[in-house]
Amino acid sequence: MSARAIALAARVEAFVRQTVVPYEADSRRGAHGPSAGLVAELRDKARAAGLMTPHILDNGGHLSQRETALVLRASGLSPLGPVALNTMAPDEGNMYLLGKVANEAQKARFLAPLVSGEARSAFFMTEPAAEGGAGSDPSMMQTRAVRDGNGWRIDGRKTFITGADGASVGIVMAMADEGACLFLVDLPEPAIRIERVLDTIDSSMPGGHSLVAIEGLRVPDEQMLGAAGDGFRLAQVRLSPARLSHCMRWLGGCIRANGIASDYANSRHAFGKPLVDHEGVGFMLAENLIDLKQAELMIDWCADVLDGGSLGTIESSMTKVAVSEALMRVADRAVQVMGGSGVSGDTIVEQMFREIRAFRIYDGPTEVHKWSLAKKIRRDWKAAQGE
Structure with missing residues (x-):
């Protein structure tokens, strides 16, 4: 691990623990994420600390994935950490995609405001x-893009669009005759209408998750990423790093939740001794240490x-499954160790349980990743047989 990443992660951790954590009791945190005012206030503090968008370098370059893992893990120690530091989804993945595939004019218009933390985005x-629309199977895409003069007309409906409410930059996927396409759009846009913000189990992402109608959206050719038909190929550029960065952030959150549960078990007495001295409790915390270390190692392996x-499609699927399932066990045990306190909002343990439960679904449910891996096993076996 580089010295710069170690030093940067230490600064991020100190900022999150000392500056961000006190905001966890702020009334501007709601069911659909922190308010715009709270986001702006936190980001002002991150700028003052010189930590805005820490995974992107001053020259526009990006930390390595291994370095990013250390920094994003530190940012995830609070549910508000990624919000404050601009390392959250979907912006982190969208910035990565635009940094890799957008042209210079697109970067200046759409990427720069995201990197500065002045704007949010939605995918x-x-x-x-x-x-019958696309979910885990993007080939089922119903949203259509039709050529219209020197541009395109797009119509369709989208759902579970994270951060759409309040976003300034949108990346819209639609099917054209040539295949899947990705379009950059300025938001808000009258042709992109939020029908409602869904009530979901998680609550860490600004803007929540929206059901959206796209009706008569017109986008000029210069706002297409790549060429017509490149959509699925370009989305693969974003896919694995975005899966992995979820793992990085939530590993940090579960490290903190486990720390809170450990403090509770060591300070709370019952039946004549500290809870941690009861095997039923102590063993749960021991199992948490094992799962946390295995998650860390899977993340580092995939980052390498x-x-x-490599695109790391298979490796990121394996890591997403292993880490999300391991962190679910960690969060569940942390709640169990703390008993009634674990299901209250007095600490972030309860929220981490909710967030990790959702994480097992977004960026591909565990079962879809296992199905994809099983298909690879079948392909590899057939190839070995010469079929």
Whole structure:
């Protein structure tokens, strides 16, 4: 690990613990995430500390994935940490994508405001299941893009669009005759209408998750990422790093939740001794240490694969499954150790349990990743047989 990443992660951790954590009791945190005012206030403090968007370098370059893992883990020690530091989803993944595939004019217009933390973004891909739209299978995309003069007209409906409410930059995926396409749009846009912000189990992301109607959206050619038909290929650039960064952030959150549960177990007495001295409690905390270390090692392994130049599709699937399931166990045990305190809002343990439960679904449910891995096993076996 580089000295710069170690030093940067230490600064991020200190900032989160000392400056961000006190905001966890702020009344501006709601069911659909922190308010715009709270986001702005936290980001002002991050700028003052010289920590805005810490994973992107002053020259526009990006930390390696291995370095990013250390920094994003530290940012995730509070649910508000990624919000304050501009390392949260979907912005972190969208910045990564634009940094890799956008042209210079697109970067100046759409990427720069995201890196500065002045703007938020949304990635419009998932569609309502009841209408047969795309979810875990993007090939089911119903949103259509039709050529219209020197641009495109886009119509469709999207759902679970994280951060759409209050976003300034949108990346819209739609199907054209040429195949899937990605379009950059300024928000708010009258042709992109939020029907409602969904009530969901998680509550850490500004703007929540929205059901959106796209009706008669017109986008000029210069706002397409890549060429017509490149959408799925370009989305793969974002896919693995975005999966992995979720793992990084929530690992930090579960490290903190486990620390809170450990403090409780050591200070709370019952039946004549500290809770931690009862095997039923102490063993749960021991199992948490094992799961946390295994999650860390899976993240580092996948980060090394990505840093080696691979898309890491298989490796990121394996890591997303392993880490999300391990962190679910950690969060659940932390709640159990703390008893009634664990299901109250007095600490972030209860919230971490909710956030990790949602994490097992977004960026691909565990079962979809396992299905994809099983298909690879079948392909590899057939290739070995010469079929």
